[in-house]
Amino acid sequence: AELLRRAGVARGSLRAVGAATPGIVEADGTVRLGTALPGWTGLGLGERLRRSFKCPVLVENDANAAAVAEHWKGSATECEDMVFVLAGLSPGAGALIGGRLHRGYGGAAGEIGALHLLGRDVTPETLLSTTDQPLHPLDEQAVAKVFAEAREGDERARAAVERFIQRLVHDVAALALALDPEMVVIGGWAAGLDGVLDPLRRELARYCLRPPRVALSLLGEAAVATGALRLALDHVEEQLFAVEGATARR
Numbered sequence: 678a679e680l681l682r683r684a685g686v687a688r689g690s691l692r693a694v695g696a697a698t699p700g701i702v703e704a705d706g707t708v709r710l711g712t713a714l715p716g717w718t719g720l721g722l723g724e725r726l727r728r729s730f731k732c733p734v735l736v737e738n739d740a741n742a743a744a745v746a747e748h749w750k751g752s753a754t755e756c757e758d759m760v761f762v763l764a765g766l767s768p769g770a771g772a773l774i775g776g777r778l779h780r781g782y783g784g785a786a787g788e789i790g791a792l793h794l795l796g797r798d799v800t801p802e803t804l805l806s807t808t809d810q811p812l813h814p815l816d817e818q819a820v821a822k823v824f825a826e827a828r829e830g831d832e833r834a835r836a837a838v839e840r841f842i843q844r845l846v847h848d849v850a851a852l853a854l855a856l857d858p859e860m861v862v863i864g865g866w867a868a869g870l871d872g873v874l875d876p877l878r879r880e881l882a883r884y885c886l887r888p889p890r891v892a893l894s895l896l897g898e899a900a901v902a903t904g905a906l907r908l909a910l911d912h913v914e915e916q917l918f919a920v921e922g923a924t925a926r927r
Contacts, residue, residue: 678729692916694734695909696726697742697901699769701785706736709784712767735908739763740787741778742904743894744771747862749907751895756860761894762789762849763901764865764873766801766815770852779856789848804840807833817866842873846880853881853889864894 681688700711706723708714723736737745744761753759757776763769767790772779779786802811805823812819826834849861861881863873874891881888894900 688729689731691730691732692913693732693909694726694730695742695905695907695912696722696734696736697739697905698722698736699739701783701788702736702738702741703784706734712790713765733912735905735912737905737908738769738771738780738784738787739901740769741771741780742902742908743864743896743900744773744862744904745778745907746896746900746904747864747894748773748776750903751900752862752892753860758856758858759860759862760787760849760852760856760858760889761862761864761900762845762852764845764863764868766817766820768845768848768865770849772852772856772858774856787852789852792848792851799844801841801844804844805837807831807837842876845873846877849877850880850884853885857885857887858889860890860892862892862894864897864900868893868897 678688681691696706698708698711698717699713700708700717702722703709706721706726708717708720708722711717711720723734726734726736740761740763743763744759747753747761748756748759753761753773757773759773761771763771770787770789772787781787800811802813802815805815805820806812807823807826812823823834823837827838849863853861861877863877874893878888878891881891896903
């Protein structure tokens, strides 16, 4: 509503609305599982938004939307098989295979943030701790403090950052092994960390028969919203072309 007000656009003139959120999102826009926003687990986000708009509403996972955006306007414009890693406290990934978004059977494809469950001692709270106790609360403000201390030369903070980067590297390597993408794009706030790309390239070269190219996102914080916009545009274009095709056949 605020965006429409600032842009001077009438709500009734909208042809489609795109939205993206953390979590596993079902086809109807229901957030089946939201660990980043626990209160959203089970939320019928698509249904809630459709109450406010008379046009189609498309809801997608944030990493999936960002993958679409990087393919459209970012680092992967000439790449049909790519993985976008939204690197945050619990990283997620979106994948395009043959230029098409791969959501998986239940919309959970790319949830690499759950890989730590294979080794419960390597949770983000443990990785980023600079004491003998897990980092609590685990939020971006606390993590930013750890990274700031690492830049200032604190040895325990530097060790924590190194553990975090290695965890991210292993998560991405697992996904690259499974999908064999041409390119991996790193986005999210962790993309601004010094030394992310080199260890990732080394790890992928170590495990993959044909290591993918690795690049940082060109869209930065705008990637998720840009992808949601592209999904809405795709829907409108499909509707327009469907009408034109039907007219031509008649």
